[in-house]
Amino acid sequence: MCGIAGLHLLNPKLYPHLGELLGGMLHQAAGRGNDSAGVGLYAAPGAIPASQSTVCALDQTPADQAVKLISAAGPKPGDLTAANFGQTLVVTASSTAKDLADAVLAALPKAAIISRGHDLTVLKGTGQPSQLAQDWHLAERGGWQGVAHTRMATESAVTPGGSHPFSVGFDECLIHNGSFSNHESIRKRLSRAGLSFDSLNDTEVAARFVAHQLENGATSRQALTELIKTFDGFYTLLVSSARSFAVVRDAIACKPAIIAETPDLVAVASEYRYLAGLPGIASARIFEPDPEVIYLWERPLSPAQSATTSQLALSQN
Amino acid sequence: MTVRIDGPVGYYAAGMNQAAVVEITGHAGVGLAENMMSGLVHVTGSASQSAGATAHGGLLVIDGDAAARCGISMKGVSIVVGGNVGHMSAFMAQAGCLVICGDAGDGLGDSIYEAHIYVKGRTGQLGADCVEKPLRPEHISQLTELLTAAGRPEHPEEFRRYGSARQLYNFHVDHAFSY
Numbered sequence: 001m002c003g004i005a006g007l008h009l010l011n012p013k014l015y016p017h018l019g020e021l022l023g024g025m026l027h028q029a030a031g032r033g034n035d036s037a038g039v040g041l042y043a044a045p046g047a048i049p050a051s052q053s054t055v056c057a058l059d060q061t062p063a064d065q066a067v068k069l070i071s072a073a074g075p076k077p078g079d080l081t082a083a084n085f086g087q088t089l090v091v092t093a094s095s096t097a098k099d100l101a102d103a104v105l106a107a108l109p110k111a112a113i114i115s116r117g118h119d120l121t122v123l124k125g126t127g128q129p130s131q132l133a134q135d136w137h138l139a140e141r142g143g144w145q146g147v148a149h150t151r152m153a154t155e156s157a158v159t160p161g162g163s164h165p166f167s168v169g170f171d172e173c174l175i176h177n178g179s180f181s182n183h184e185s186i187r188k189r190l191s192r193a194g195l196s197f198d199s200l201n202d203t204e205v206a207a208r209f210v211a212h213q214l215e216n217g218a219t220s221r222q223a224l225t226e227l228i229k230t231f232d233g234f235y236t237l238l239v240s241s242a243r244s245f246a247v248v249r250d251a252i253a254c255k256p257a258i259i260a261e262t263p264d265l266v267a268v269a270s271e272y273r274y275l276a277g278l279p280g281i282a283s284a285r286i287f288e289p290d291p292e293v294i295y296l297w298e299r300p301l302s303p304a305q306s307a308t309t310s311q312l313a314l315s316q317n
Numbered sequence: 318m319t320v321r322i323d324g325p326v327g328y329y330a331a332g333m334n335q336a337a338v339v340e341i342t343g344h345a346g347v348g349l350a351e352n353m354m355s356g357l358v359h360v361t362g363s364a365s366q367s368a369g370a371t372a373h374g375g376l377l378v379i380d381g382d383a384a385a386r387c388g389i390s391m392k393g394v395s396i397v398v399g400g401n402v403g404h405m406s407a408f409m410a411q412a413g414c415l416v417i418c419g420d421a422g423d424g425l426g427d428s429i430y431e432a433h434i435y436v437k438g439r440t441g442q443l444g445a446d447c448v449e450k451p452l453r454p455e456h457i458s459q460l461t462e463l464l465t466a467a468g469r470p471e472h473p474e475e476f477r478r479y480g481s482a483r484q485l486y487n488f489h490v491d492h493a494f495s496y
Contacts, residue, residue: 271365272365
């Protein structure tokens with residue numbers, strides 16, 4: 001059993017309150033899983049300079065030491081910063097996300113990279129979700145979109161690396177309530193195609209699958225259509241990127257999901273009570289998503305994001 | 318006994334209710350009034366999946382929508398939904414009535430036994446062995462009673478009736494030599 005929460009903000013006035021609103025939802029979601037948790041937060045447009053990248057890693061090296069090690073290893077990213085938030089190390093620099101991730105891994109070989117990109121910060125850890133939210137300073141964080149997950153593990157160990165979100169493509173996140181039944185055969189197929197995995201977790205296979213589809217030119221909708229055709233098992237998935245926010249459920253759709261739409265936001269949750277404190281909820285359009293239907297919200301890329309996307313494309317070639 | 322709850326409720330609210338009147342001003346989570354035996358449960362908002370599951374009796378009124386599997390395996394309860402119901406509603410419904418004032422999702426009445434389903438809006442793909450049936454005077458009378466009890470403004474003539482084609486739950490004579 002796991003808890004899912006997500007916010008896709010449409011009204012910029014709410015951007016400064018993203019962490020506070022998502023934190024309230026995470027606190028409620030703790031009832032469905034309190035062994036570990038994670039969030040993925042997308043910075044508000046303009047909040048991060050276009051040339052800057054963010055890489056998050058599971059590593060306990062103190063931030064000042066991490067800066068020295070990363071600067072000394074390989075390419076030296078300009079204006080490098082690092083900060084520890086619980087079990088997560090957040091590194092930023094004026095560099096491509098790929099170069100920065102390579103530099104972090106070269107400097108901290110035991111670190112597990114849990115996100116890389118421009119907009120996205122992923123924070124994960126084991127422990128009580130409410131305590132983790134404090135460690136992450138969640139209530140003080142802004143942004144335009146965020147996802148949160150509380151885990152009661154059924155697949156793979158209770159470790160920070162086994163918690164969600166799984167972010168394996170640039171600025172992409174995938175969180176999951178349920179369990180896949182054919183992930184091992186899909187893992188083998190993707191491995192033969194050259195993909196490598198960080199964990200034994202079934203959700204990571206879905207995240208790799210979606211990232212692989214997107215890298216090969218699929219749209220978010222096409223990638224999720226392929227996921228529905230390929231994956232067997234129980235799932236409610238929340239899949240996000242620098243411009244999109246999507247929900248999809250399996251054919252039986254017994255894993256709970258509820259969506260609220262107002263002129264100011266789209267919110268997704270495992271249970272209504274996570275939504276009860278959101279602004280405008282009394283007049284929201286509230287519904288439970290149908291099975292095997294892709295619910296997708298997208299926004300146009302900002303100029304800064306377009307520049308970053310070009311950079312990312314170049315760095316991947 | 319009357320229980321009034323002002324605000325949303327979580328899982329299995331009013332489950333196994335017997336005789337009590339339960340009024341919920343807000344939304345309800347999974348398994349509302351599951352296995353209710355008698356009494357009245359009224360939700361002013363919407364209900365999550367499996368509302369009224371396996372319920373034997375009483376009246377369940379949901380002013381908003383009910384999600385998937387509303388009335389699954391119902392055994393005599395009357396359910397009136399003001400809005401839509403999700404997929405696989407009234408799955409293996411054995412007895413009782415499901416009144417849907419809005420639309421019904423796919424798989425309505427799959428493998429249904431002798432429950433009555435009334436739908437005012439659209440239906441998706443009907444479940445196996447579920448068919449539309451004529452709305453006879455006794456059904457108009459039953460609908461009138463249920464809509465009145467639920468405080469609904471709809472007219473009984475606006476509904477269509479669905480029930481079992483009775484092709485699925487009897488052994489087929491062609492299979493007699495398989496045993």
